[in-house]
Amino acid sequence: MVTDEHxxxxxxxxxxxxxxxxxxIILGLLTLNNAATIESLVKSVLEGLHQSxxxxxxxxxxxxxxxxxxxxxxxDRVAAGTxxxxxxxNAASTYANLTRESGFPGRDESIRNLCLAAREFxxxxxxxxxxxxxxxxxxxxxQLARPVYETGxxxxxxxxxxxxxxxxxxxxxxYPLTRAxxxxxLRYPSGGACGLSGKFARDLTRRPTWTETAGKFSVDGWITxxxxxGGYRVCHTFLGIRDQDSKIGTVDLSIVLAQTVxxxxxxxxxxxxxxxxxxxxxxxxxxxxxxxxxxPGPLQTGRMISGFKQGLRDLLPLWELILSRDTLGxxxxxxxxxxxxxxxxxxxxxxxxxxxxxAYHDKTLHREHMLKSLTPLYLGRTASFVLETQHGDxxxxxxxxxxxxxxxxxxxxxxxxxxxxxxx
Numbered sequence: 001m002v003t004d005e006h007x008x009x010x011x012x013x014x015x016x017x018x019x020x021x022x023x024x025i026i027l028g029l030l031t032l033n034n035a036a037t038i039e040s041l042v043k044s045v046l047e048g049l050h051q052s053x054x055x056x057x058x059x060x061x062x063x064x065x066x067x068x069x070x071x072x073x074x075x076d077r078v079a080a081g082t083x084x085x086x087x088x089x090n091a092a093s094t095y096a097n098l099t100r101e102s103g104f105p106g107r108d109e110s111i112r113n114l115c116l117a118a119r120e121f122x123x124x125x126x127x128x129x130x131x132x133x134x135x136x137x138x139x140x141x142x143q144l145a146r147p148v149y150e151t152g153x154x155x156x157x158x159x160x161x162x163x164x165x166x167x168x169x170x171x172x173x174x175y176p177l178t179r180a181x182x183x184x185x186l187r188y189p190s191g192g193a194c195g196l197s198g199k200f201a202r203d204l205t206r207r208p209t210w211t212e213t214a215g216k217f218s219v220d221g222w223i224t225x226x227x228x229x230g231g232y233r234v235c236h237t238f239l240g241i242r243d244q245d246s247k248i249g250t251v252d253l254s255i256v257l258a259q260t261v262x263x264x265x266x267x268x269x270x271x272x273x274x275x276x277x278x279x280x281x282x283x284x285x286x287x288x289x290x291x292x293x294x295x296p297g298p299l300q301t302g303r304m305i306s307g308f309k310q311g312l313r314d315l316l317p318l319w320e321l322i323l324s325r326d327t328l329g330x331x332x333x334x335x336x337x338x339x340x341x342x343x344x345x346x347x348x349x350x351x352x353x354x355x356x357x358x359a360y361h362d363k364t365l366h367r368e369h370m371l372k373s374l375t376p377l378y379l380g381r382t383a384s385f386v387l388e389t390q391h392g393d394x395x396x397x398x399x400x401x402x403x404x405x406x407x408x409x410x411x412x413x414x415x416x417x418x419x420x421x422x423x424x
Contacts, residue, residue: 048141065106156195217263238288311376
C-alpha cells in the first residue's frame, strides 16, 4: 500500500520526508496553483514511467510553493496506488519574488527543496517538471531521464520547437556568452523541464549560492554555470513543443536582463579560473531529432530601434562610465542610420557585452542600474538581428547565431586581458 506524506505549510518539511527503500528516480513537480493542468501532467508522467522505466523505483515529489487551489491533493489522487508521493511546501508559502524572470514565485526554493531531497533519498536521476506545462507527454520522461540513467549525463537541458525569432535573448546574448566563457555549446535553459543526476543535485546543496547574492538571479543560469564550470557532463534533449498555462504577468525586459545577465556576470567572479583558461568550444550530445518550427512571418523592428535611440538620449551618462571610448563612439554612430538599414554589428555587440562584464566586475555603478541600462542596447542588437535574417530561413538564422558565437569566442582575449589588468 502506498502512503503519502505531507509537510505542514510554512516549513520545508524535509525532516518529515523519510526514505522508504531505494529510490532511483525522483520526479520533482514544481507547482503553484496548477489545478487546471496538473492532472493531465501527472498522468503523462506516470505513463512515461510505465513505458520507459517499468522496473525502476521512483518517487513523485511535489515541491509546492503554496498552492491554494488543491493542486497537491489532485497529485495524490491521480498517483494513488502507482508510485509513492511526497509533498514539500516552501517555507515562505507566499507570492514573494514576483519579478522572477522564469516560471513562478518560489520556483528557486522549490528546486532547492528537490536538491535537498536528493541528498536524503540518494537517487540516480532527478527530473524537474513544472506544473503549468500543458504539452508534457509521456515521451518527455524517457528523453530527460535516459541520458542520466544510461549514459551518465549530469545535466540534461531541453530544446523546444520554436520559431526563429523566439528566444532572441538566448540566441544573441546568453548562449553566445556562456559558450565563450565555458567552452560548451549548451543553449541557455528556458525552463519547463530538465534532468539532473542525483550526484549533481546533491552537489548543488553544498553551494552557498542559495543564500548569497546570486540567489536573487536566475536559478537556471547559476545551475547551468555550476554544471559547465564544474566539469559535469551536459547534454541536450529535444522535447518538441512547449506549451504552458502561465498565470504570472509578463516581467519587464529590463528585469529579465538584470537577472539573467547579472547571474552570468556574478558567476564569472566565482569561476574565474575556469573561464579564463577556456580557449574554444565543443559540441554537447543531443538526444532526439529537432523539428523545424513554422515561420512566424515578418517581425516589426520599429519599436526596438526607437527604444535603442531613446536609450542614447537618456542613458548616455551611464554608458560613458560603462563602455570604452571606442565602443561608445561606434554606438553613437548608429544613431544616424535609417530604420530599414539599421545594423548593430556583431563585433560591436560582443565588445559592448564584454565592457558591461568588466564594469560589473569593477562595480563601476550600482550593479542593478547598470544591468538594466543594457536593455536599449539589446533592443538595438535584436532589431539588427531580425533585419539581417528576415529574408532567410531557419538554417540561415542558425548560421547567423553561430557566427555571433564565434565572434564572442574570438574576442574573448579582449575580456580576459582587461579583467586581469583590473585585478592587478
